[in-house]
Amino acid sequence: MRNLSFKILLFLLPIFAIGQTHFDDVSAVSMQSNELKGNSILFNSQKIREAKNAGMAFLSFEVKKIELDYTEELIPTSIEKIQLKENHCLITFSAPSNCGYSFLGEIEIVNDTLNLIYQGYGNNCFGNCLFSFQYEIQKDISNENILNLKYFMINGNLSTKTELSKKLVD
Structure with missing residues (x-):
């Protein structure tokens, strides 16, 4: 059972990591488009x-x-x-x-x-x-x-x- 849990975790880890990076990039882009500069x-x-x-x-x-x-x-x-x-x-x-x-x-x-x-x-x-x-x-x-x-x-x-x-x- 422990071995199966470890394999599932290894399988899902890249999905979580890529998904998180994707959401970080999208939110950074929207913040930059509303940035104020100058008058x-x-x-x-x-x-x-x-x-x-x-x-x-x-x-x-x-x-x-x-x-x-x-x-x-x-x-x-x-x-x-x-x-x-x-x-x-x-x-x-x-x-x-x-x-x-x-x-x-x-x-x-x-x-x-x-x-x-x-x-x-x-x-x-x-x-x-x-x-x-x-x-x-x-x-x-x-x-x-x-x-x-x-x-x-x-x-x-x-x-x-x-x-x-x-x-x-x-």
Whole structure:
């Protein structure tokens, strides 16, 4: 009986070993396809889909680190520039964050306000740096649900709420 059990174990051992290796390879491939690298737009998020359905398409997201001398002074987040051209809008703002971070970008429409969302991720480094963020948004004039935005804000922070002087479409 012992000899039979040993033969069955020897027979099944390669099957278990190959099967386990196979499953490890498959799971490693799926993890790599969802890996985040660098600054990215969360294109398939619910907030972006809802904004697109309301007539606002998030086209591009750029982040640049601004070199500064070290200071202990807290630099506030603020919208610096809003450029309107036909159906396009470029919004630039600066915000402090961890120096080792990359960022994920989203937009969200809250009533008559476009909320510009960024989330840092990555290596946690000593100290904060100032970053310049640029969002490019396009308004779809053929959309029946089109919104007339009056304000912009950053990460839902009401102290950054800035009134838009004219509509996106002239």
